[in-house]
Amino acid sequence: MIINIDRTCGSHGTKIARMVAKECGLTLIDDEYIMNAAKEKGTYEQLDQYFTNPASDVLLSLDLDLEGEEHGEFLSQVLKLMPEDDFVAVGICANHLYRHKGALSVFLTSNKAEQIKTVMEEVAGIENEDDAKDYIRQLNGRRKLLHEAFTCEPWGDPSKYDICLNVSTCGIEECAKGIVMAANVLLKK
DSSP: OEEEEEEOTTSOHHHHHHHHHHHHTOEEESHHHHHHHHHHHTOHHHHHHHHHSOHHHHHHHSOOOTTTSSSHHHHHHHHHHSOSSSEEEESTTHHHHTGGGTOEEEEEEOOHHHHHHHHHHHSTTOOSHHHHHHHHHHHHHHHHHHHHHHHSSOTTOGGGOSEEEEHHHHOHHHHHHHHHHHHHHHHHO
8 A cells, every 4th residue: 555645834744644654554755764765775865955955956956857767867766765565655756656556645735824833833943923934935835846847747736636635624633544544445446
């Protein structure tokens, strides 16, 4: 079973992904997992730009030969670090990369006030609403830019996901439960 979770900043995507992975007994694939796997395989230097620089710098420095390879060099490197099956992936264009495997694809968002509150509570150095808004704008912009550059698909487009959930409306635990239920339905097909 593969579950892919994309999310807006401040919508508890990693927290929900962690809950889903635990409930389903799956490996959680996030930036930390990819960094550690790249370090273990000696390929971290090839992906270092992705983790350490703003999105515009990343796009200028990475090989975006989407015609030469199906996903370009960057996503090809990421694919080499991923397990074959049985994981929950957060971000990393996984909804695009694993669509052909019948993966469950989820997009999470929350309302702006909740996003701001979450960022102010969880991100070190963010002390006021203006800083939180700027952080959210930059991070969502980075996610959108990278996703669209590597997949040629719009980030957050509901037609590209099996489920879209508003965490502000549903709640963190309920979103996790809903994703697990949807994954179980998908398994029965």
